[in-house]
Amino acid sequence: MSQRTERRGIHVDQSELLCKKGCGYYGNAAWQGLCSKCWREEYQRARQKQIQEDWALAEKLQREEEVAYASSQGPQSQSQSQSQSQPQPLAQSTPPHGHASLAPFSKFEEKKTNEKMRKVTTVKKFFSPSTRMAPKKESQEGKTPSPSISRQTSMETDRVSKDFLEFLKNLQRPGREIHKQCRAFIESMANKKDLGADELSECVQDFYQNLSDRLMSHFKGSSESVERVMDQVEKYIMTRLYKSVFCPETTDDEKKDLATQHRIRALHWVTIEMLCVSMDEEIPEVSDNVVKAITDVIEMDSKRVPRDKLACITQCSKHIFTAIKITKNEPASADDFLPALIYIVLKANPPRLQSNIQYITRFCNPSRLMTGEDGYYFTNLCCAVAFIEKLDGQSLNLSTEEFERYMSGQASPRRPTDDGSWPLEVDGSASSSTTTAAVNPVLAQLHHNLELLSSLNIRQDRLAEAAQGLQAELASWEEGVQREVQDILERYPLEIRPPPESAIDTENAESDRLPPPLTPQVFAG
Amino acid sequence: MAAGGSRSFSFKVVLLGEGCVGKTSLVLRYCENKFNDKHITTLQASFLTKKLNITGKRVNLAIWDTAGQERFHALGPIYYRDSNGAVLVYDVTDEDSFLKVKNWVKELRKMLGNDICLCIVGNKIDLDKDRHVAVDEAERYAESVGARHYHTSAKLNKGIEELFLDLCKRMMETAQADERLKGGGAGQSVASRRGVQIVDDEPQAAAAGGCCSSG
Ligand SMILES: Nc1nc2c(ncn2[C@@H]2O[C@H](COP(=O)(O)OP(=O)(O)OP(=O)(O)O)[C@@H](O)[C@H]2O)c(=O)[nH]1
Numbered sequence A: 001m002s003q004r005t006e007r008r009g010i011h012v013d014q015s016e017l018l019c020k021k022g023c024g025y026y027g028n029a030a031w032q033g034l035c036s037k038c039w040r041e042e043y044q045r046a047r048q049k050q051i052q053e054d055w056a057l058a059e060k061l062q063r064e065e066e067v068a069y070a071s072s073q074g075p076q077s078q079s080q081s082q083s084q085s086q087p088q089p090l091a092q093s094t095p096p097h098g099h100a101s102l103a104p105f106s107k108f109e110e111k112k113t114n115e116k117m118r119k120v121t122t123v124k125k126f127f128s129p130s131t132r133m134a135p136k137k138e139s140q141e142g143k144t145p146s147p148s149i150s151r152q153t154s155m156e157t158d159r160v161s162k163d164f165l166e167f168l169k170n171l172q173r174p175g176r177e178i179h180k181q182c183r184a185f186i187e188s189m190a191n192k193k194d195l196g197a198d199e200l201s202e203c204v205q206d207f208y209q210n211l212s213d214r215l216m217s218h219f220k221g222s223s224e225s226v227e228r229v230m231d232q233v234e235k236y237i238m239t240r241l242y243k244s245v246f247c248p249e250t251t252d253d254e255k256k257d258l259a260t261q262h263r264i265r266a267l268h269w270v271t272i273e274m275l276c277v278s279m280d281e282e283i284p285e286v287s288d289n290v291v292k293a294i295t296d297v298i299e300m301d302s303k304r305v306p307r308d309k310l311a312c313i314t315q316c317s318k319h320i321f322t323a324i325k326i327t328k329n330e331p332a333s334a335d336d337f338l339p340a341l342i343y344i345v346l347k348a349n350p351p352r353l354q355s356n357i358q359y360i361t362r363f364c365n366p367s368r369l370m371t372g373e374d375g376y377y378f379t380n381l382c383c384a385v386a387f388i389e390k391l392d393g394q395s396l397n398l399s400t401e402e403f404e405r406y407m408s409g410q411a412s413p414r415r416p417t418d419d420g421s422w423p424l425e426v427d428g429s430a431s432s433s434t435t436t437a438a439v440n441p442v443l444a445q446l447h448h449n450l451e452l453l454s455s456l457n458i459r460q461d462r463l464a465e466a467a468q469g470l471q472a473e474l475a476s477w478e479e480g481v482q483r484e485v486q487d488i489l490e491r492y493p494l495e496i497r498p499p500p501e502s503a504i505d506t507e508n509a510e511s512d513r514l515p516p517p518l519t520p521q522v523f524a525g
Numbered sequence B: 001m002a003a004g005g006s007r008s009f010s011f012k013v014v015l016l017g018e019g020c021v022g023k024t025s026l027v028l029r030y031c032e033n034k035f036n037d038k039h040i041t042t043l044q045a046s047f048l049t050k051k052l053n054i055t056g057k058r059v060n061l062a063i064w065d066t067a068g069q070e071r072f073h074a075l076g077p078i079y080y081r082d083s084n085g086a087v088l089v090y091d092v093t094d095e096d097s098f099l100k101v102k103n104w105v106k107e108l109r110k111m112l113g114n115d116i117c118l119c120i121v122g123n124k125i126d127l128d129k130d131r132h133v134a135v136d137e138a139e140r141y142a143e144s145v146g147a148r149h150y151h152t153s154a155k156l157n158k159g160i161e162e163l164f165l166d167l168c169k170r171m172m173e174t175a176q177a178d179e180r181l182k183g184g185g186a187g188q189s190v191a192s193r194r195g196v197q198i199v200d201d202e203p204q205a206a207a208a209g210g211c212c213s214s215g
């Protein structure tokens, strides 16, 4: 059977990691083995469809909402959005900051200058319902190559949209306005796909700014309330925009990701001592927290909302603090924290690190980044990355020669000299791994891993055998059953017999076959 | 950035200074009123906040500790970007640490101009008998660069409340002046709104020098 060879395929060839289109960049399982650029080209149409689905959903939600508000609401709100009829969205001529002038909440005083008023009217044209129709025409031509992915994402956006709506319902009147503006904003962004990352960021930041200013006067300066709303707005907007604005092809984010990844891989030899990290991994509780911190920082890539990504960094930082606190028995200062974070980043080599940092920088609510606690940890992560990029011998207390030798792999810092061979026993038996453990913890770990792998292999073999056994058993059982059935059939051949004679007193009894009914006989005597 | 218009302020303050001058001790004393306590329950002392009420205005102070080691010096700009104030600490018994402060001042003025309120803090005045930095020299220097000078002891809890209260008042003045300049608009300028970014090239030097201690 061919399954034997297949089972051995644990080892991953470098070429399997590369983009399936052969462009030289790394592929990603999430992009079906393509790199982001090829993926984008390949699935441009799928995305097109996604956008239409979003719009359809937005309309659906809008209708739902309209119903919800219908009771409390006069007709004035509808007239405003339907008054315009512009046939096509003018993608090219759209001013990049067009959305900056959003329809004001009715309660707010009109303090805008004439210039702003002019902007409002032009912008409204783009937001008018008819613009929403434009992409629908494309949908008829567009095929959908990956329905599963678009379904999955639309499910998530669907859920986020529902949550958002639920949240806004509690806000009553302003909730409706907020939803309207967010929707309009997302639509306007769909026309701005050609813009560079910085301009996109500008658009989103302008929108945040505008909305929070309005909210600020609505909530009479209660920044907590404003923040609460803005968090939800960010979640709603960025979940929808994520695909088109994360690591966009107009930037070299992806190239930087790869460079950083390579850099971190090349620095694998850096030890915790060189960085002067005050975490003692011998203590089990500390190493637990180190592992958790590593997991957290890796997890960041899987989140879509900037705030959720930040939360991963914060989680990671908290685990680092715990590890330091256990080791040193005093609160961690920046001097303890930064080296520890650098160490964690080096160990984790988090996926798409630069893209994630750029994405958070561009699209996170700015107040959170600038004064908040999350912002502090994020800043430290930026510092860690900057440090790793610039790192040289001096920053690790090494001579330039030493640093070069470690970088080129000629020497390992774990051994005093770089000549001779590794004290590695080739047989790899249990006894040898214990002796090497004393010499080199990395080798010991390697042996341990090898043992684990081979035991895993054995177990897999056993599993395969058992499966085969089961299969054979099944087959023989089936045969057995068949044979038995056959036997029985042969032993008791099927005969077609006349139906059993009916009872005497059935109604339709054919009287001619039956003996004549008994008639009373009278015997004389 | 100072956010929230006239009703409440959020300020970011960075702590700079050589290792062992007492930066961590200062903030822990200020925010938790603790010093060298082996039973400190605080998990970390690298980011601490304090809420204040100054003449009826609410102020949220976020104090950012920075890694003081020399090898992290180049990361300074990433830390102090967008900060409203900087507390530059030296140890009165250590002349080198005062030289470090002078370097920080130069760098901050070059990168952030007069947007940032500077405090120069001579810590450990409980060790006055070992003083190596003359009081009047330090005060004269501070004045010459538009900074305020303070004397503190984290050990004896001296001068710390005053230092931060004074700093807050100055940052409020700066923020309000800023707002007036922008014609009362609640918005922050586009350039300053940008969060933290990693950039290799140096930002253009803003007009250096001058006096920021707004009367
Ligand atoms: N006598 C005296 N000692 C102080 C004072 N402030 C801090 N110390 C001591 O100075 C030492 C260093 O204090 P830290 O607060 O850790 O200094 P730091 O500036 O945070 O140092 P790094 O984190 O290494 O940059 C500690 O042993 C403190 O106990 C003070 O006001 N008086």
Ligand SMILES: [Mg+2]
Pocket: A333, A334, A335, B023, B024, B025, B065
């Ligand atoms: Mg410290």
